[in-house]
Amino acid sequence: MPAKDIYHQTVRNALEKDGWKITNDPLTIRIGKKDMYIDLGAEKLIAAEKGESKIAVEIKSFVSRSEMNDLENAIGQFIVYHDALAIREPERILFLAVTHKIYLDIFEEPLGKLLLKNQRVKLLVFEPKKEEVIKWIK
């Protein structure tokens, strides 16, 4: 199993504060002989939807020396997990969790905006110090 991201516990706490129940840590999906480990699975009772909302969350801290590499790797992992989830648990929505700083540095810039516009990725933006969810970009 891959090493946990440095913000693993931070995002767990932020989700719980936001009313989510953590149900999987990690969430395992298998396609053929390939096992994938998505960092977290969570559920929340949404009154308006008269049912449970289910999410999967992959956490990325973008700590390498190349922001472009980090972005490419995050997008690739998201797409592979997304396509696998769509087969195994189509009701569960996948989010990439990034700090507010990374959101501003990457996803408010032209290339990041382009990827969001093309719906390549959904984001959960969190504030690491307060351990709080700031926004969801679907």
Place this chain on the structure above:
Amino acid sequence: MPAKDIYHQTVRNALEKDGWKITNDPLTIRIGKKDMYIDLGAEKLIAAEKGESKIAVEIKSFVSRSEMNDLENAIGQFIVYHDALAIREPERILFLAVTHKIYLDIFEEPLGKLLLKNQRVKLLVFEPKKEEVIKWIK
């Protein structure tokens, strides 16, 4: 600029043997402040289309210890380059160049097949020893 893939010259030779003229090595694209370097740009006169066909080729040798990581990184790079190219040079088609062995190991397996079915990536499959293009998967 990133280091060249070990199969860089091999794929150049295979494309030339297949009638392509190499026009860019690398092909540079800029979105905002981000520069991207796609390994090769090439052109070929296609009589049936009464015009020139233009491609961009990113070469991936999948040499790391984790096939899953290599696959995720290749898909991520492909998607980012694809979306950038679609803005800068919409007529140019992007391909990921992989050896026949990698094609069989990864893209004939369930997860790889799923990604091809979802049209996440287009492939140029080559035979490294003969330096020949084996097939295109669009």
